[in-house]
Amino acid sequence: MKKLEFVLENIDPLLFAERGADNILVTTKRYIPGSAIRGALAHLYINAHKLQNAYEDATFFDLFLSGKVRFLPAYPISCRELEQGDAFVMPLSLMRSKDKTQTVDLTATAENKAGFKKLQGFAVKKDGKLYPIDTDVKIELHMSRSGAGERITGSSRDGNVFNYEYLEPGQLFKGAYLADDDAAELLQKVLLEMDVEALHLGRSKSAQYGKCLYAAMPVKEAQQVALGDKLYLLAQTPYIAFGSWQRVEQAADELLGELEARLGCEAAKDGLQIFAAAESIDGYVGVWQAKKQAERALSAGTLIELRLNGAVDSSKLQAALQQGLGKGTEDGFGQFVIWQPLAKPEFVEKLPQKQQKNVVLSNEVKKTAKKVIRERLLQEVRQQAAQDAQSEDLKIYAANAHNILKRVEGLMYSGKTKSDIQMIISMDFKATAKKNLTAIKYKGDALYDILIEGPGHELPYKGVDWTRKVKLPKGSLKELQKLIGSNAFELDADEVYREYWLWFMRHAVKLSKKEGEQ
Template identity: 25%
Template sequence: MHTLSYIITNLSPLVVSSKYGDMNMVTTEKHIPGRAVQGILARQFIRAEEISRDNAYQNDIFYRWFLSGAMEMSPAYIVSRDENDEESVHYPIPFSIQNIKNERRIIDLLHVDDDFDEQTEGLNGFCRLDETTIYLETVGTTLNFHHARDREKGTSKKGVIFNYESISPKQKFQGTISGSKEDLDRLLAICGKKWTAHLGRSRNAQYGKIDFEITETKPQPVSVETDMEKEISLTLLSDTIILNENGFSTTDMESFEKYLRRAKVKTAFSKQGQVESFESMWKLNRPSETCFLAGSCFRLDVSGCETGDLAELQNHGIGERIGEGFGRCVLGLQTEEHLSDRTVKPDLHKPQWPMPHKAKDIITELVKASIKKAVELEAMEVAQSFRRLPSRSLCGKLEAMVKGRDERGFVEMVKALRKPAENQLRNSGNKKESLYDFLISKKVSVKDVFSRPTNDGLAEICREANLDPGGDKVFEKELYQLYFCAFFLTMRKALKTQGDNSHDV
């Protein structure tokens, strides 16, 4: 296998749409997904070869490179310059690398002893690891305001504004294209080394103009050297999709180990997410997939593996849809328990004057969007912990019941369910309680969101900006409804994929 490195420089604000936000807020990913890179190259190929976009799949080379997975595009991550003015790529921070709470001391929990009992909190952004040193980096973003447009009249809707969060211009993102030497040589010959393209949302407006540059003149052979120690770290650099024995995406460890070439997971720090994408040719959303999020990391027992097995994992990735950038990983990246933060921090001073009302409104909307995201993720994770789920029709009924109601109203409706429905809820449960007891007792509040270590940053922003989203009772009611809508939707999706054998109510 050979690779070519590429760099994307956004010449204008860039919106790589994420699945989170509300009707008045569009948020952006902080990296360039591999499937977006695949689209850039596919469009350049179509222009260079002068073939029809609608019939491009009939071209043998196009089909092999972009549809069959013979060519693999990694995601592109933020590039920054270090103290020696050298450029380096920063990858998602592994979830096991955390900060000791109330201290600026960074530790990798993947390597701590069993008696470690200090409180820690997660880190946000991207990092570069160099043995005992960590360099942190964030992606610069901007918030832009737009008037909503009346499509029929062709004019702006009076008083209706929506916001775009975008990646600020003039930032660099780097990734790799992998394939055979022959394919990569031909890619260079057809597409060239550098061109201007458009990426993301609102490409016909002020967003999405980029420079795409392949930085090497010829493909570079891949050489992976892995020390054959008994244990080694595995870090996911991109979202990773694996399938269980029934062909459904999952984050089950037993299914994950089947992809690891005889390696065994000893310790795991992973998070679950959902992959959603839009197929431009079909003009439809692709089915969502459950995935391990980038930054998930594992300590592996590789005593039963051959060197070639480990090299194959790092060369080709893990799981499904590798050609679109999923499943990128690195072995042996995390080696030390204690890390020294050498990040160069800008000298910032808090303004002495009060925050403008408009700025406060913007921050409030961003904080609320982040809280909603956290609530939805928790609901999806908790829903997957329950076994012997109630029927899809009962889940749908419960989802309809929670809409428009606060906690008290929903609990009263649950208590008033008929005996067959109640029995289904009592028969379903996780390790702690039955689903019936969970629905009766579950609280959803801003305070609960802020109490989690991963959301300390949100709480700090609210303290600095003197915000109190928890004092908004209408917002808290919305969070309760949002939580259980996501909760029951996750259950209904699970029942649909697994087969619903329960009796309808």
């Protein structure tokens, strides 16, 4: 059995939606699920080999469908100094006093620990020390924008809002593949051929979410099982039983029964010490465009006492645990390790300082970033134009306003420069067209004079700082300009002119129709 470890760094926000108690907040998992990693790599392989029926490809079947490779989740590790350690979910037996002066492992003591509370989250074990790890999350407010008009204005007429939570960029996650010996070499070969440098994971991947940098670590033999006087099975990942269950004891019975069959010896099932929590496991299959059926599972961090009758072959126990137990083992579910009680759990509260590194972006990345920024700024231009055209400042007195507005709208599609468009309006438009444009007033001024910037007339958006309207986080503008270029947030004057008047005319046409109906 081989263990192939890797580290992911999310350079974009990450969202792995979880079922919530309401429809207002969409929460995210605090780690990267193994199923997401498996799906992303399978997608890369299918695209690289242009497969129509992937399951017919022998290599694809061995790596992604046969169960020879288990794709474990990637848990947070906080910083590079801890990437050589083992990342895991906190065992549910660990408790800490409210004043944070004492930590106990309930598997090692039977004392009543009033005034203590369970430790939650993740930890990294390195050089015999435990480091508690937190993930950085943020909540964003979104408005429901179902109609075309709402998307342009960026607001909901009905006032519908929802919140979603995401993992903030710049965090490190350590994951692994557990592969049978005959599949490990094949997996390495395929990863090298595909030249995996980044994976796109989670929700909203088409909206600048989910990009993670991928770095493989040296291959090593899977860790040997160490046996002691008192043993517990620690769930590294959620365990999904094959049968239905209501009490955790029922799920534990099935788990131990499966382990008995693998080892060929009997396991005690009565009077066991169990520390467990349950959760609902679901997912989304992109190929099918459908959600997976939700299943109840014992959560990662669950501890189940293990009492085996007779001599135990440690290598056989190790193989059974690493093969995975229960359902969904190919997605990393059902992974257990042996946990031995800690007489004096010691946590290192002060984590190594995160190293700040100089970020250097490639020309292609800079080019893409500038396109994204440009589009975001133009959205503000369109929104401003729509608001101006829908405001009470626009008055239409022309009888044939619809025709002239559509003509100007078409002119903005031409791709001509601002000066060329103004020249056409002032020189080529006939007297009737100019009269109709003059009969359309914005803030009391003739639209004709505003379009050509006649004496004493200014464009409605003159002086508007489009970058300020985007509302970037404090200090981020200079940082982005440093990374991408000082001109990253500059818009071409001709493009702003065409874009503003194009969307202004579109909405003014709608108003002219309504007034014509009246």
